[in-house]
Every structure is written in C-alpha cells, then in structure tokens.
Amino acid sequence: MEGLSRHYGAVVALDQLDLTVHPGELVALLGPSGCGKTTTLRLVAGLEDADSGHITVGGKDITRLSAAKRDMGMVFQAYSLFPHMTVRQNVAFGLRLRRVSAAQRDKRAMEMLDLVGLSTQADRYPHQISGGQQQRVALARALAIEPQVLLLDEPLSALDAKVRAQLRDEIRRIQLEVGITTLFVTHDQEEALAIADRVGVMREGRLEQLAPPTEVYSRPATSFVAEFVGLSNRLDGEVRGGEVIVRGCKLPLVEKDTPDGQVVALVRPEAMSLASQAPDSGSGPLTGTVIAITFLGATSRVTVDLGDTRVMAQLPTSEASTLAAGSRVVLAIRPDPVLVSAGADPAAAAAGEEA
C-alpha cells in the first residue's frame, strides 16, 4: 500500500499510509479503536474506496479493481457465515462461483475443513456450531479459493478468552502451513505480539511503528507505542550526556542524541527488580512501600509507593511472595535503553493517553 488516504467528511481515517507486506509474512495491525486499522483492511479488500493512493499485489496495481475481482480471502469478526448453507456449502461457495465442478468443490472443501480441523462438522449449519468453530469455517472458506492475500478483521474479538488463545495459535499454524501473505487486524496487543512476523502500531490514521514484535515491545519508536504495547512506568529524569538519570540510576537512551534536560522516562515493569527489603526507616529514591500485589501466574505485578509517585514492578512470583502490602522495599532498575519524552510535566509529555 502506498500513500493511502481515506476520509469520511472531516474525519481523516487514514493519512498517507505506506505499508509493505512481504510474501508469506503475517503483519498484524494493532491500535486503539478508530486508529484506522480496520479501514486499511477494508481498503485492501476493496470494500471501501480510497481517496488517494495505490494498492499493489504481486506487482499489479489493484486499486481500481472491484472487491469481487481482487482475489483475497477475508475473515470477518462475526456473522459472516451464510446461515442457510451447511458448513461444507459455505466453504465451497467461492469455488461454486468460479464454476468448479461439484466433485472438485467437495474435495477442496473437505481438504480445507481438514486443515482447520472441522471435517466432522461438514454437514452442520452455522447456528449449530460454536463461535470458535464458526470462525474456523470462515477461515476455511477464505482459503478455499486460494487467494493471494489473507485478510483477518479482528477474527477473535467476539470469542471467549480460552477459545481466543487456542484459535490464535491455530490461525498462525495454518498461515505458516499454507504460506500465505496475511494482514491481521486486532486491538489486542497480546494477539499481535504472539503471532505476527511484524507488528504495525497505528494511531489516528498513521503508522507509528512497523517492526518485529520484540522490537516493538523493547524498542518502541514513540511514546504512544511504548504506552500502548505493554505497561510502562513514567518517571521523571534528567538527560545528561547521552544518558538519563532516573531516580539515581543511570540508564542508556534509545535515542542517543536526545538533548540534555528534564524528561519523562518510560520504564517497563519487568526492568524493575527487587534490590532488597528495606528497613522501616530507610529512604532513598527507590525505596518505598508495597501497596498491592497482583498475582499473574508465573510473575506478579507489585505496585510500590515511592512517596512522590507510584511504580509497577513485575517480579517472579517466587520473589513477590515474600512481600506483603505494607512491606518496605528497595527497587533497582535494569539498564535497558529507555524511551524519554521531553518535559518534566507528565501531562504535557503525554502524547498518547492509552493505558
């Protein structure tokens, strides 16, 4: 996609978006509602028209092509199976339109159903199978026509948490097996990080960062990305000579040439660790009282009140279990590169309000 723009009246949905997806790659578009990720997908599918820009697939410009001719498979969020057809008929529908013979259609449909693991449900109707199964059928249906590109519009949002996790991995497995170029839209960062080859974080019609998941997570390009993907602590600090001093610790910077001055640094909870238990009367920049401990399984999130601010630290549960609300602790910050934004006032520095 290149230079894609779309607006609805005065609202700009997409603003000169440039995005390239490599063959066989799964790119996840991630962002809050209204950021334009679904619009992007629908523009690629041809369900909406772009105001400007091109879309090219395999070297061919398809911008002016109708949705029906675009040779893409799409999986919608919900309700997209035809209720009056069986599962098998649903999957074979695209083939039927292409005048494939009945025998061929059937064979291919069963192949696809095998791929998604639903061959036993072939003769059921959509209302007789579960939500997760329906989405799998939708996937089979999209793949049956052997499209060049697979588009997924928040396919897991309407499902239960447990099913969501399972299906997410299924989708990735199938995508890799078939090797199809895929664009996956979601607002759930966990999903995006788990299955994508590259993640594109979007905001207000623009792409903030497009990089592999690990990079997006540990080297966020903008503070919006840092805030949206994973949790961050915002701590006042001061930049001096290519490093930032945060509460007594010297930390390297992501952007080495940040000018000296007061900043707000974004520190990940996993970068914080327990240095020691503190004596009751101790004090120091990283000494504080434990306020809450949230058990998350293998790790626990500990909220500590440092007097003038609160921070979250993510600790192994084995460590966190020694703490209780009210204990005094001393924290340490691991020297990972951090992102900073200018200004000591957190309100002014807050570019993105995402939690």
Add this chain to the structure above:
Amino acid sequence: MAVAAATETGARPSRAGRRLSTPAWVGTVPFLAYVAIFLVWPTGIVVVDALKNPNGAWAFSNITELGNPLVRGYFIGSFKLCLLSSLLGAVFGAILAYAVASGDPDGTVRRLYLAVSGVLAQFGGVTLAFAFLALIGPVGLLFHASWFYSFPWGITVIYTYFQIPLMVLVFLPAIDGLKVQWREASENLGASAWQYWRHVGGPLLAPAFLGGLLLLFANALSAFATIIAWENQIAYIVPQQISTALSSEVGLSNVNVADLLALGMVIMVAIVMTGYALLQRRAARWLR
C-alpha cells in the same frame, strides 16, 4: 430474592417464582382471556354453527354445501382477486421495502414511508373507493378507463393500494435482518451483485417473502368494505355474499349459509396461516 425472581434462565428461578405462590404466566391471563372471548370464541361459534342444521342438530353434510357451484363461484372469484392483488402487492411491496431499507436507518425517508405505510394499509374500504371514484369515475380526474370497471381489474388495483403498504410493513424487518457481512463476504469470495442475490440474499429472504404473500392473501380475503363501496362491481365475492346472507330477511336457513361461507373462509385462512407459521420459523432462525 427479588433479583433471583427477575431472572428467567435456568430452573431455579422458576422454582423461586413458584415460591411466590403464583406462577408467572398468571400475569398473561388478562390478555389471554380478552383474546379468548373476543377472538377465539366467535370464530369457534362460526365453525360450530356452520356444521349444524337450522334446528340445532349436527349436520356435517353442510360441508358438502361448499361444493355447490354457486358457492364455488363466489370462492373462485374471491380467490382470483386475492391472488392477483397479493402477487402484485408482494412484488411491488418488496421492491419498495428494499428501497426503504437500503437507506439511512434513522433517516426521515424511512420514518416517513413506514408511517405512511401504516396509515395506508388501513386505508381500505369506503374512503379508498371514493378516492378511486374521484380519480377514474364518471367525472374523474383521469381519463375514462373502462377496463377499470371490469372485474377483476379495477378492484385489483384498488386492493393493491393497501396491499403494498402492508407488505412493506411485514417485509421490511426481514430485509433489515440481512447482515451486511453476508454481502461483504460474498463479494470478497468473488460474487457479483446478481450472484449474491441468487445464492445468498434471495434464499434468505424467500421465506419472509412467501410469508408476506400469504399474509397479503389472507388480508385480501377479508377485505369487504372496499367491495361494498365500489358499487360498480357486481360482487361475486364471498364477503359480499355473507353480508347479503346476513342481512337478507329470508328465514333461518340463511344464517347457516352465512356461517358456511364464513367457515369456508376460515378454512382458507387456516391453511394460509399454517403455511405462514412454518415459513416464519425458518426465516426467524436465519434472520434474527
């Protein structure tokens, strides 16, 4: 306790309901009683009376009376008129409903047409006949259309006038029930507009359409006022005959003729309604 009683999922709440010493369905008694008295009972009386002799004894042979050529003539006449106007009403009503449904769901046009349909669906009878008289009659606004007076053409047009709005009222929810995802998914899979309607939209709407058609038919069957007022017609229509039979002064036997004709109509309607109910069940599963 109150909250538990308010939920209705699962068996336990109903037990809680019973604990309140009156089962919940008691609340529907006023409605059911009302309907029973003023709808079910009169219909029942008619059905029963039709099968009785003037002197009160059972006479199932009365049913064979329905085979009487004169009676049959009435029914066939009714049938033709109703079928024609229903088909026209259903097809045109469906088109109009589609036009209304494809617009802004909250917009003025939709509201306007819905309300207009509500009013015009009732606008049968006397007033409608006047309107067409004004339009086509001897001193009417439009040219003299003599074909209009030959049965069943003119009266069919008049019937269609209130059949179309009724169809709009009945069919619109079905069109609304067509989810936009189905259209988009079929497009994505390569279907043209025609293919979409043929494979997806059409089959999905078919039960609702047929249901509407049936409803229109039954509605036409019962239309009576229009006939009476459209005095240019020689009324070979069942409702008219019933009226004649009722108001004629010739003895008791005519009361049973009236009942009989009414019974005939009830049978027709019963068939229609069963068909409608079956179709509705299909449509409801898909389009809700």
Add this chain to the structure above:
Amino acid sequence: MAALTSVGETPLTAPAGRPSGMQARRRKRLNMFRYVVFTVFGLFFLLPLLAMVRFSLEGAKLGTWSVTAWKQIASYSGTGIPPLISSIEITLELAVITCVVMLVLLVPTMIWVRLRVQWLARTMEFLCLLPLTIPAIVLVVGLGAIYNKIQHYSLSALMLFWVYVILALPYAYRALAAGLSAIDVTTLSEAARSLGASWFSVMVRVIAPNMRQAILNAVLLTAALVLGEFTIAYLLLYNNLQVELYSISRNTPNAGVLFSTSVAALLFGFALLMILSYAGRRRRGRG
C-alpha cells in the same frame, strides 16, 4: 505467494473528498434506484389522494372552487341519517378508547412475557397475528350473538372498542415487539428490581419510556385502523365515520362532503404521523 507491496516514492495526490472507486459507483446506482422507486410509488399513492382533494374543493359548477365541502363537515345532515359530526365524534372517541385499552392490554403483557414467561411468546405472536387473517366477517357472525345482547341494553357504538382492540392486535403487536427487541429488557428490569422497584414501576418508569417510539407507532396504527374501520360497524348496524360516509354516498353519490371528510381523516392520520416522527426523534442519540 504474492507480496503485497507499495510502489514507488511519491504518493499520488488525488482531489480530496470524492472517492471515485467501485463502492462509490455502486452507492450512486443504488441511490438512483431509490429515487426512481420512491417517485413511482409516490405517484401511485398520491394520485387518488390528490383526486380526492380536488373533488373536495369543487364548487357548484365544474371548474369552480369552493370550500363548501369542508365547511359542511361540521354541519352536514342528510335526510334520515344522523348528522356527520356525531359519527366523527363517535369515531374519535372510539379511537382514543381503543388505543388506551390496547396499550393497557398489550404493553404489560408483552413485557411480562418477555421477562418471565418466554415460552408463551410464540403463542402470543400467533394469537396477535390471527385477527389479520380471520375475516372481520367471521368475527361479526360469531360476535353477533354477544352484540345482540349488548344492543338489547342499547349501549352506544362505543362498545365497538372491544372488537377494535382485537383488530388492532397484529399491527400494534408488531410495532411494540420491534421496540421491545431493541432494548435489553431483562437487564433493565433486573437493575430496577435490585434498586427496589415494584413490577409496576419497572414497567411504567423503566421499560415503557424506552419504548416510546414503538408505543407511538402502535398508537398511530391503531388510530388509523379505527378511523378506517367499516365492516364490523356496518354489519353490526352501528354508525361510525366510515359507515356514515357510506350512507351519505348511497344518497348523494358525489357529495363534496364525502371527499372533504375523507381527506380530513387522512390529514389527521398524517398529522399523527408527523407528531410521531418528531416525538421519536428527540431522544435519538446515535445508537
């Protein structure tokens, strides 16, 4: 497999605001279809009405205009039949009574069924749809016995409302059902009950206000029905508006007052519908 790529450097700048792609073209085609349909049907429905209006404004000689017919609505009194105005009164009163009884009967029952007796929902829908198909004639024949007794006590035509409510059921039920299904009745009522509301309060203060549009719809449809009802009144020898008009037409087939009254009745119906669309619109946020 194919790559989804971007091409080149400088983005294409197209004039903003007018997407010219497939979807836009399709929407334009659809809009044209709609305009054509609305015009054609609009004409079909309007023509007879316009003809009536024309006739109602007709003067003594063809081609002259006068509003006599309209003035006559209040004063007309043919020989041997009651004055027009009395039948108008009766019909209006009937409309009001029927609407009230219909609402009192249907709304609580429908809410109750929705909340607590869902297994009756199908039956209720069927019962409510039945009057549409049971010919009024049949009802008359069956009700004749009951109404004979009533006439014996010479109660007025207002007694017709018992039957009119039944006739209105199909239309009112649909309108109310549409309104009910648009709100989450269960959650609202549970919330209200947990705050201590009685069932009556729940219905009147919580659910009904959220169904305002649907209730107005139902009222409009019922009123239209009463205004237009002829068959039952005629066969039971009562004198409502339509029967009266019919009687007049038997004596004086082209009396202007016939048309003016009909037009007035229709205008009344349209006025109700205007009120309906405004009253419903006010609360409309999006969603």
